[in-house]
Amino acid sequence: MWEYTDKVKDHFINPRNVGFIDDFDGMGEVGSLACGDALKLTFKLDNENIISDAKFQTFGCASAIASSSALTEMIKGMPLDEAAKVTNDDIAKYLGGLPKEKMHCSVMGRDALEHAIANYRGEEVKEKEGEIVCECFGITNLEIERAVKESGLTTVEDVTDYVKAGGGCGNCHDRIREIIQEVSSQSITERQKMENLTNIQKIKLIEETLDREVKPALNKDGGDIELVDFNNGTVFVKLHGTCSNCASSHLTLKNYVETKIKDLVSPELVVEEVTQ
Amino acid sequence: MKTIYVDNNATTRVDKSVFEEMLPYFRESYGNPSSMHTFGGNVAAGITKARERVAALINAEPEEIVFTSCGTESDSTAIWATIEAYPDKKHIVTSRVEHPAIKNLFEHLSKKGYTVSFVPVDKKGNLDLDYLYEQLTPETAIVSVMWANNETGVIYPVDKIAAAVREKGIVFHTDAVQAAGKLEVDVKKNPVDLLSLSGHKIHAPKGVGALYLKKGTKFSPFLIGGHQEHGRRGGTENVASLVALGKAAELAKQRLSESTQKTAALRDKLEKNLLERIPNSMVNGDPQHRLPNTTNISYEYVEGEAILLMMNEFGICASSGSACTSGSLEPSHVLRAMGVPFTAAHGSIRYSLSGDNTEEEIDAIIEHTPPIIERLRELSPFWSQRKAS
Numbered sequence: 001m002w003e004y005t006d007k008v009k010d011h012f013i014n015p016r017n018v019g020f021i022d023d024f025d026g027m028g029e030v031g032s033l034a035c036g037d038a039l040k041l042t043f044k045l046d047n048e049n050i051i052s053d054a055k056f057q058t059f060g061c062a063s064a065i066a067s068s069s070a071l072t073e074m075i076k077g078m079p080l081d082e083a084a085k086v087t088n089d090d091i092a093k094y095l096g097g098l099p100k101e102k103m104h105c106s107v108m109g110r111d112a113l114e115h116a117i118a119n120y121r122g123e124e125v126k127e128k129e130g131e132i133v134c135e136c137f138g139i140t141n142l143e144i145e146r147a148v149k150e151s152g153l154t155t156v157e158d159v160t161d162y163v164k165a166g167g168g169c170g171n172c173h174d175r176i177r178e179i180i181q182e183v184s185s186q187s188i189t190e191r192q193k194m195e196n197l198t199n200i201q202k203i204k205l206i207e208e209t210l211d212r213e214v215k216p217a218l219n220k221d222g223g224d225i226e227l228v229d230f231n232n233g234t235v236f237v238k239l240h241g242t243c244s245n246c247a248s249s250h251l252t253l254k255n256y257v258e259t260k261i262k263d264l265v266s267p268e269l270v271v272e273e274v275t276q
Numbered sequence: 277m278k279t280i281y282v283d284n285n286a287t288t289r290v291d292k293s294v295f296e297e298m299l300p301y302f303r304e305s306y307g308n309p310s311s312m313h314t315f316g317g318n319v320a321a322g323i324t325k326a327r328e329r330v331a332a333l334i335n336a337e338p339e340e341i342v343f344t345s346c347g348t349e350s351d352s353t354a355i356w357a358t359i360e361a362y363p364d365k366k367h368i369v370t371s372r373v374e375h376p377a378i379k380n381l382f383e384h385l386s387k388k389g390y391t392v393s394f395v396p397v398d399k400k401g402n403l404d405l406d407y408l409y410e411q412l413t414p415e416t417a418i419v420s421v422m423w424a425n426n427e428t429g430v431i432y433p434v435d436k437i438a439a440a441v442r443e444k445g446i447v448f449h450t451d452a453v454q455a456a457g458k459l460e461v462d463v464k465k466n467p468v469d470l471l472s473l474s475g476h477k478i479h480a481p482k483g484v485g486a487l488y489l490k491k492g493t494k495f496s497p498f499l500i501g502g503h504q505e506h507g508r509r510g511g512t513e514n515v516a517s518l519v520a521l522g523k524a525a526e527l528a529k530q531r532l533s534e535s536t537q538k539t540a541a542l543r544d545k546l547e548k549n550l551l552e553r554i555p556n557s558m559v560n561g562d563p564q565h566r567l568p569n570t571t572n573i574s575y576e577y578v579e580g581e582a583i584l585l586m587m588n589e590f591g592i593c594a595s596s597g598s599a600c601t602s603g604s605l606e607p608s609h610v611l612r613a614m615g616v617p618f619t620a621a622h623g624s625i626r627y628s629l630s631g632d633n634t635e636e637e638i639d640a641i642i643e644h645t646p647p648i649i650e651r652l653r654e655l656s657p658f659w660s661q662r663k664a665s
């Protein structure tokens with residue numbers, strides 16, 4: 001049994017704005033019967049480009065119906081430009097949250113809105129640009145990248161929960177892992193200008209990098225790493241658990257941690273181990 | 277609001293007399309059945325009786341019964357014990373429609389060096405027996421085919437399969453978790469080597485099961501430990517639950533014909549009325565070879581989780597093969613194996629009755645369901661498209 005908020009239950013049992021606006025200004029259709037959920041959204045604009053009415057038809061589970069209902073309530077009365085900025089997280093928040101496994105329902109809402117706005121503006125939504133990664137659900141690398149960036153996803157399961165990719169045969173899991181990796185190194189590289197940072201900012205950046213790039217790998221082998229100090233371009237770290245007892249810990253440190261730090265923070269940095 | 281429980285393939289209510297028989301084993305007869313004193317010995321006597329009763333349910337000998345902690349443990353034990361007994365045989369066979377207790381284990385073994393043949397089913401859910409027989413080779417260690425399917429209720433010809441498989445010297449296991457208590461399960465008429473049972477599907481508590489092990493079957497324990505269960509499963513016995521399973525087995529045997537007639541009549545009434553009153557609905561699974569208590573109905577163009585939650589508003593408890601109910605994104609592997617199209621697979625509802633259900637309950641389901649389906653179809657873009665065209 002899913003844990004739905006009262007708001008989700010309410011929007012499911014008493015959905016608002018069900019139907020189809022015959023003289024719509026914009027219409028968006030996403031999903032399919034095969035996927036198990038689908039949404040058709042129509043809206044009408046007034047003279048000031050404010051959404052005066054919105055209606056939906058949805059095939060899907062309770063959270064798909066509730067997300068659609070919530071979306072129509074949210075965008076009614078909104079200027080079109082503002083509606084264009086609504087994200088799936090906004091929809092989920094409006095509902096007081098959705099179970100993680102159901103986040104794809106809110107993504108479907110956002111997608112339908114995007115399609116409807118593009119339809120009004122006479123733009124083609126470039127359907128399926130990029131390469132298909134998940135064959136089972138027809139999800140592209142660009143869709144996965146976007147979800148990873150926007151919602152800060154870190155695991156394959158997260159990606160499946162948000163955009164369904166990887167939820168079928170599982171053959172694409174490696175590729176999804178790669179995409180997550182790419183996105184996370186990009187976002188670090190973007191903030192990379194070490195020279196312009198204060199010492200505190202540098203330490204924060206190093207800590208962040210250790211946390212997301214180094215720690216998980218060490219944790220997997222039962223080890224851990226802690227940032228002790230940063231001084232004059234040298235990063236002092238302490239190793240815990242199995243790596244600290246390991247005779248080759250020095251090697252692990254030089255080879256692994258330093259490469260990561262040099263790669264992702266700055267090539268000037270060196271790493272030193274603190275032993276007591 | 278009264279609960280209307282038609283989800284008995286998921287689990288059942290513990291029978292009152294079963295519950296009462298368990299009680300003394302918590303605060304009065306709490307000794308360890310392995311102990312040397314009479315206090316413990318009396319507890320062992322309770323287990324002996326339970327073993328006799330479980331054996332009687334399936335027409336086996338008491339020594340052929342090993343108690344376990346659940347149906348899943350019985351399944352796992354049967355498969356692991358057999359592949360350990362035949363370490364050189366690297367081929368195993370099962371059907372495409374097994375419960376995850378078998379399905380996921382076989383998929384796991386396929387990554388551990390085993391070749392697995394998954395036998396397909398036809399549209400009605402019946403096994404392709406010729407395909408099964410063609411798979412059997414001297415390399416085959418075990419064939420495992422469920423006696424009856426938990427989702428559709430379809431019954432498999434275990435007698436025929438067991439005979440054909442054993443003729444080739446291959447071990448045959450059947451998961452009879454859903455068959456027990458709903459059908460005659462007789463291991464003399466159906467010559468299986470190993471058979472799994474679970475307590476909570478026959479009005480005993482959750483967390484107890486049994487494995488039938490035909491005399492002479494090669495076996496090594498799954499739980500290695502003490503000498504309990506004649507060294508076939510270590511671990512101090514969950515006495516109260518074993519006693520409960522014994523009592524439930526006795527009741528299941530006594531009530532079999534009465535209860536199957538009653539549930540079949542109610543199930544048929546439910547099914548007939550729902551199909552008549554709701555357009556674009558159909559039964560999944562062969563009505564000619566089906567458990568008396570189960571019907572699996574697809575309502576096209578609506579999604580199962582939404583139906584269940586609407587039913588929940590009326591206190592009606594059932595299950596669905598839809599993707600959304602399981603947390604996976606694909607609808608039931610059983611329905612997909614049968615080739616049920618996505619339009620119908622997502623909107624499938626399983627109703628599973630027990631002897632406890634009443635005619636009023638069935639009438640209430642018949643009354644409440646059509647408006648629910650109609651309401652959800654009003655919401656569905658596919659339904660309005662269909663109506664328009």
Ligand SMILES: Cc1ncc(COP(=O)(O)O)c(C=O)c1O
Pocket residue numbers: 285286345346347348349351375377422424425426451453454474475476483484485
């Ligand atoms: C056919 C079948 N096999 C095995 C099991 C697992 O039994 P248990 O829940 O006791 O582990 C079930 C129950 O869901 C079942 O229906």
